[in-house]
Amino acid sequence: MSLRDADPAEVGGYRIEGRLGSGGMGVVYLARSASGRRLALKVVHGQYADDDEFRTRFRREVAAARRVSGAFTAPLVDADADAPHPWMATLYIPGENLGAYVRRNGPLPPEKVRALAAGLAEALRDIHRVGVVHRDLKPANVMLADDGPRVIDFGISRAADFAAADVLTQTGRVMGTPPFMSPEQFSSPHEVGPATDVFSLGAVVVYAASGHGPFDGVSPYEAALKVVEGNPDLRGVPAELLPLVALCLDKDPGSRPTADELLAFLRDGTRPVPRAAEEEPAVPERAARRRPGRRRALIAAVSVVLALAVAASVAAALRGTGRPGVPAALPAGWHAWHARAQGAEGAGSVFSRCAVAGTFLVCAGDNLKAVPFSLATGKQAWSRPVDSVTDGSVGNEGSVIGVHRRAVYVYGNEADRKGDHYSVQLMDTATARVLWRTPTGDGDAIAPDPDHGGAAAVPEGVLAVLGSGGTYSYGLLDADRGAVRWRHPMPRGHGACGVGAAGGRSYLLCWSEAGRTRISLLDPATGAARWTATAEGTLFLLGQDRGRLILAEEDMGTTYRTITTLDPDTHRVVRVPLARPQPAQAAVRLSAGALYFTLGNGSVRSVDPRTGRQDWENNSTLENPGPPLASGTRVYVASPNGRLAALDRHTGKVLATRPGRSDGGNVDATAGSAPLVLSGDALYVPYGFRSVYSVDVRHLQP
Template sequence: MAPHQDTGAGVEAERPEYAGHYRLESLLGSGGMGVVHLARSTSGKQLAVKVVHAEFAKDPEFRGRFRQEVGAARRVSGAFTASVVDADPEAARPWMATLFVPGPTLAGHVKRNGPMAPAEVRRLMAGLAEALRDIHRVGVVHRDLKPSNVLLAEDGPKVIDFGISRPKDSELRTETGKLIGTPPFMAPEQFRRPREVGPAADIFALGSVLVHAATGRGPFDSDSPYVVAYQVVHDEPDLTGVPEDLAPLIERCLAKEPEDRPTPDELMRELRSVAASYDTQVFIPAQRAGDQPGPEPEPRVGDADKPGRTGRPGGRRVVFGLGALGVAVLAALAAVQLPGGESVPPKDDTPRTTSAAFRAWATPGPGNGMPRCSYGADQLLCARAGQVFALDPSDGRLRWRHAVASADGSGTPAVVGGLVLSPPTRDGHVEALDPGSGATRWKRDAPAHGGLASAGDTLLLTGADGTVTAVDGATGGTRWSHRVPGHVAPRFVSFAGDPLAYATSPSDDGSRTRVTAVDPVSGDVRWDARLEGELEPVGTNGGTVLLASSDRVYGDTDAVTGYTPETGATRRVALSAALEQAQGTVHEGVAYLMATGGTLTAVDLEAGEQLWSLETGLTRGSAPVSDGRHVYLAAPDGRLLAVDAKSGRLAGQTPSRLGEAGTVAAALPAPVVADGRVYASAPDGTVFAADGRDPGVW
């Protein structure tokens, strides 16, 4: 066996000779989660094999994270990614083998040779855009694209390291909070709303990577990761030194709001339009002595950065506390496009009759993008960039449509005070529409950089200074306006059938959460509690509020906590395995939690137990909804899934509706359940309905 390049005692002590059938020849790198070896298959093919550290192989939770990484990497295939050849997440020492990619990382290349020439930057941009297209098409969001995760091969750049499988190592324990990533290459929403990070975050990271390639530094630079975080959220990027013909496109990639960034397909189209700047020649960065294989080759898998490396190009993954940033934000933004045209009758092969009373339907719309829908005023209310529209819930026919000037595509329309509240526009307005015609009944300003939530017949607007203004949904008049005691920038949630709105604020160290129940009509505080842990309300049951509890290191949901204000009693039910970026709902005291990576878990708080856990196979899914019989989820490819609420078994799913362009939404709208029917939308623009009583025939 060739001598290893890293001779650290810990690495030497745990060095195996084989991973499966692959002989490990030399060490390419070592990092917090494992070591990466150069290996050969029986036929002689060179591979890069990541082997998990022995101490983490004993941790069931970490094994689950590694399985997620393997699953995500296997779903991605293309000319600009390193393909998975084999893996065994269940081995005594879990491992994953990918094709070995000769060539330095982008971080190493820039560190040794300085910034790339403009032509190289253009080809890098084209290759990475194509890589992200392939990644996003299968519903994967990389979330940690950075120079050390980009390999410069002769045939183009390769993106590596999917899933962010993270060990609970000592370095990360020194920080608190819920955000993990590499600060100079993280998008604003990764700091502001980490549970709703979508493909657009990878586009922001791409912009930062390209600035680094062109200048040797990032668009946001500071020795402090917390300062970088502030700059990413608030400051304009420094594009000094970026090629002039690429600067406008890179600036769009670095837009603060996800919907303002181009998609990978748009990037490739615009690159082709840059005359004399885009070509399809083989990608061969200028080879200098430092790029040739030597005694210390760059790691071929991004997690395996060499220990002790402190240079800025690769950056470090850091955990942040949201309280230090104090940022109040609006709801997650979906990557949607404007539909144009009337409702179109479904094709004969699309619907399926499931009962005499209801026939499944599908109303396709031109273009791509997922409408965001809700149910109210006896109709299905949907929004996408440029308009709000109402559909007949029985057959999908268009009832009315209202243009919303400069709409950004975010948010879901809702009935508030008997009127249809449209999502906010780019110029900062919200409109209340007549539910019968779609005509505007009232309009008023919404606070910039603030929060918006509805509770009963009241609209709650939270300004950047923390002032909350309650608006009568029926008239548009102000009911009250003041700050909520104990909250700097409160974020409200409310639940159907519950007259209260709940504001939450975690402590800076994530050890406690202040939860305040507010009467939305009067503004009075009904109760106020300081509860242990970092908590987020997911629903109520009788007089008990159910909250998802997150661990203080990674921000993953590890328990469901119930708080009963009448008695002050709390109850906590731990999960068998932590759920990454979980979204939740509650039905009759049972909490259903859906995690990034596809795990759906049911917890009965009253019984004090986890009922079941199902691996759905989705890398990413919508928030769950339930009618008591089934739990429903939307998939990135447009499928609607139904899971039996009692057994946790898959009960049915609809065909995929991805669309020709393969657009993947930044945030998946949750299905809508009403009167035994389930309504959902798809990336191809379709809104469709299915009978919730019999998912087996979908």
């Protein structure tokens, strides 16, 4: 970049030759020393020069850079934190940063991704050995030199021997780049340690391999939510690196490998042993016993704030915190609204599912395959029926399978004189255009819905049960084109089978008449089973918690006495006894790391899936509460008529309620309701017949 008239001719005796870049903190110049050595020289913007806190932070950056010297970092050459415009100079690394390279050329080939991972692991080993934590490892801070990557910019690093009471960790700022930050950087920034850099390394490797981050969002706020509570998007990561990346991106810092363990894996394939496995041996199946649980995830019970720049504005980054003085995270132009979908005949049942896609809340059910409401105003954009033949039937429920960019995967049924023709479709939420349509069932081979193992959204597309002529198979529908990338017949001799997804991975579950469940991890490229584990009971997949699959009995008709967990890396099945058995009529749901059992009388019970311990029980004051939704601090439940309750996530105390609505019709109280959707501070509550309302959770009253 060319120099500007206002740029200095020299700084600290170093001749300025050009600009390398600029940002919110300052300008980085290409400089040259008297001996001819080229340097990257950062000069801080004038507005920060009089900020004592900033100068303290800059001195920290200099001190950290002096302590770090390795083959995969940029050594510090000189600095002056007390100059009128503080500056520092590091050895210039010719090349392009990883972010710019991938944007220009696309993802790295697998062999280069592996080399990058090794280089970053070596850099972190050198950084951590001298007691420094980088805290902002991201593609822009990785230079691609000819002889390997270099980690640069220790602008927000912290030496491990700084006191925990450091004033810079108590200013309400959480420094970093949200899509590549670790969960603990949001929840407990003063406790950040080397494991946070390992998490960021995993995110950077995903970006290098795929061109997207594992937690990308349309805003820093959304990215932060995904980091804290979401599953990583691992599309494009080489299969050989998936186990390593998954360990790096574990929500619990204690379960992540060290830099040395990463190098051992990359060098000779030695799989890192999670800290949790060392501290807490798994209980063998059929010999389960109570055991003390590992410390709970750091993300629980905290309010998350983001610092978007050095002196940036603060925004809430955990959903529904309700903190005074923190601006609401609501769609532009949002106001409280309620709406009832219009369109196909029916209107005699409730929505089955809703999801946020782009600027819309898209719902399905009651003969509607999709109807989008504006997130901000509730205005209905369009609607389409499940069944193309309008016959007044309410039997075609419809369901939102998942979201792909700003489109949604839904079910369709093109009925004709020959019968029903089921399909999975990808629909553009803005235009209602069907981007692709792939048949999944025909005639007697009815396509089961997602709630019954018929389909699941995965990073590569839609994992679906496919039927034809009375026989079934399972296959993967490509996300962008809908083409069947691979297809396999259902296993014989194992009873009924269905598909499921958790943690971005694809699973096939088969249930035998003998009361056993076979769970197979499917290779996303081929559909072949990478491994298969067998568990006692007829189990359904609830989701994933801290790396382990969580499964529960299906239609057991008796008291819940155990929960089953399965480690996808070791394939070990553990039957976790519940400290307090739960009634058979209870509905169970996994949300944000906890199991919630709900009863028709309004009782809600929170259970730790790792230990089986019941943390609390309380009456939500609702009749027939629907599926609970947990945020960082609250648990939300709603009744079929839209009555809403917010409970304290850690005690179960009812913090706020909202009356039900009568404009949704007299829906059957036992009909259930679609899961709630929380986007920022806007909570979307499906209720009644095809109805939804939206509320700012910060304004919910007791």
